[in-house]
Amino acid sequence: MxxxxxxxxxxxxxxxxxxxxxxxxxxxxxxxxxxxxxxxxxxxxxxxxxxxxxxxxxxxxxxxxxxxxxxxxxxxxxxxxxxxxxxxxxxxxxxxxxxxxxxxxxxxxxxxxxxxxxxxxxxxxxxxxxxxxxxxxxxxxxxxxxxxxxxxxxxxxxxxxxxxxxxxxxxxxxxxxxxxxxxxxxxxxxxxxxxxxxxxxxxxxxxxxxxxxxxxxxxxxxxxxxxxxxxxxxxxxxxxxxxxxxxxxxxxxxxxxxxxxxxxxxxxxxxxRDVPYRQHVDNLEFQLIRARARVLQDGSTQGLAEATAAFELQQKSQNRQQQIGAQYGLAFVALKRDQLPQAQAMLDRARATLRRTEGAFSTGQAGSDGAAVFAALALDIKLAPGQSAAVKLQGLKDAELAHQQFPLARGLACQYADALILNGKPDEATRFLREQVLQYREEPKLHELLSKAYAAQGKQALQHIALAEQYALSGGKQAALDQLAIARKAGDASFYDMALIDARERELKTLRLEEIKEAKKAGRPDEGR
Structure with a gap:
């Protein structure tokens, strides 16, 4: 602590x-x-x-x-x-x-x-x-x-x-x-x-x-x-x-x-007093996000038990959004406990409550009924370790549909790429991730997944180059340089890969020297990142 x-x-x-x-x-x-x-x-x-x-x-x-x-x-x-x-x-x-x-x-x-x-x-x-x-x-x-x-x-x-x-x-x-x-x-x-x-x-x-x-x-x-x-x-x-x-x-x-x-x-x-009263109807997504925050705030055994107790009490609310949020939260708790059947059952219950409630409250804006948040948890359950190959394959199909429905949702895009890798489709994952990286160059998670896809293909040099980009974007310039050094020694590095490694090394070394100088100037230790 x-x-x-x-x-x-x-x-x-x-x-x-x-x-x-x-x-x-x-x-x-x-x-x-x-x-x-x-x-x-x-x-x-x-x-x-x-x-x-x-x-x-x-x-x-x-x-x-x-x-x-x-x-x-x-x-x-x-x-x-x-x-x-x-x-x-x-x-x-x-x-x-x-x-x-x-x-x-x-x-x-x-x-x-x-x-x-x-x-x-x-x-x-x-x-x-x-x-x-x-x-x-x-x-x-x-x-x-x-x-x-x-x-x-x-x-x-x-x-x-x-x-x-x-x-x-x-x-x-x-x-x-x-x-x-x-x-x-x-x-x-x-x-x-x-x-x-x-x-x-x-x-x-x-x-x-x-x-x-x-x-x-x-x-x-x-x-x-x-x-x-x-x-x-x-x-x-x-x-x-x-x-x-x-x-x-x-x-x-x-x-x-x-x-x-x-x-x-x-x-x-x-x-x-000088502003006319204006009622705002909350979006369901607000309750789902609060439920996620409650579970993620403390992932210990005691923390999950306290979250469960809070959700069980919340389920008794007369407010349907509160009920749905509680059921969603209980599904998330079950996933954290690796209780996959219970997680799926509770998520299905939350969705059923939502269907019964449709039209009972306004959602305020497009997509704010929480569909993307529901989809993210459903994919986490289907792609979790311990699921059968059939369930994971269904997860891939669901991930593709979710990405098509919410193309700007970065989390769902990452889940789709992960589903491709888990289902033994690293070539498709690589193509998809390379396209995503071109659009969202500053997103470390995409480079992490790209590294994972390259590893599944057995492309060691590209795996470590992608990992270097992930570390560099996360602020770990020294760690990125270490990964580039590993990529340089990989037996499958092409001429183009070596040129890329050389250029990126020069850039990162310059930035690393600046970090060291700034740390010295500020009188603080350099953390060697």
């Missing part, structure tokens, strides 16, 4: 420092370090000079490479696709959501038991799994994501760095959030806060109070224009306020007080 906590400190919580506050209680408390915070500065050339949009994006991508390697990153295709579809819809609803940098947003989830969300430099927005479970409606989720989009759109990173050199700020930010991450350890928190760092932290966070209010205002506009119930923001703020009381005793003393929540709730309530 100590190692896991340190990794979370380094990879996840670093992000909040750049945006001076997230939705969670720790960040709200952080904003209380200075009660006399001045108004937000006007963005000008100084801010742009200190952190250009290009540098902002680069910084976010660098942090994301670390996050993707973290064991708590929820690399779950249905969750990622839902969050990005949902988040993209929010961004599209508000003309100013992309800000002056025309931010390209990416939404993702991490496994964490605390209610929180955060924004990284460059438009990367993360959501804790506990927050997905705590959000009772899509309007509440929209209030959180809208708030984080507001941070990005208003360039709060550049505002923070306006009076500081980024080389000095980054290690300071890491120390601040090390204290927050280690709030269960008084010794760690005291060590970080010692040596006069408290005054430096205050200088960095002078604008935090206004930044949070500004993000609230932008989030409120996004919610309203996106067709969501704006009262969901007040409801969720209230839940955060309650949760913050539970967390406060674990925080460093200087970070415990955070009355901002009450002020922010009052501000949003005043805004709601």
């Amino acid at each position: 100590a190692v896991r906590q340190r990794r979370r400190t380094r990879h996840l919580l670093l992000c909040g420092a750049f945006l001076a506050g997230c939705c969670g209680p720790a960040a709200q408390a952080w904003g209380q370090i200075r009660a006399d915070a001045p108004a937000l500065p006007v963005l000008g050339d100084a801010a742009r000079g200190d952190l250009s949009p290009v540098m902002e994006r680069k910084l976010g991508e660098e942090i994301m490479r670390d996050i993707r390697r973290d064991i708590d990153f929820l690399d779950d295709a249905p969750i990622l696709e839902y969050l990005n579809t949902f988040g993209s819809g929010l961004v599209a609803s508000h003309p100013g959501a992309r800000g002056e940098t025309n931010a390209d947003y990416y939404f993702f989830a991490v496994r964490d038991s605390q209610l929180n969300a955060f924004a990284l430099p460059g438009g990367f927005i993360g959501v804790h799994s506990a927050l997905l479970l705590a959000a009772q409606t899509e309007s509440e989720l929209a209030s959180v994501l809208g708030h984080e989009v507001g941070h990005v759109a208003q360039r709060h990173i550049a505002r923070m760095i306006g009076q500081q050199k980024q080389d000095a700020l980054i290690p300071l930010a890491a120390m601040v959030l090390a204290a927050l991450a280690a709030r269960g350890s008084g010794d760690a928190a005291m060590g970080v806060m010692a040596g006069g760092q408290g005054l430096a932290i205050q200088r960095q966070l002078n604008f935090t109070r206004e930044a949070e209010r500004e993000a609230d205002r932008v989030g409120f506009q996004i919610m309203s224009e996106g067709g969501y119930d704006t009262s969901g923001m007040v409801a969720f703020f209230g839940r955060l306020q309650t949760a913050s009381r539970a967390y406060s005793d674990l925080m460093p003393a200087s970070l415990r007080s955070h009355p901002l929540t009450s002020e922010r709730i009052a501000d949003i309530q005043a805004r709601i």
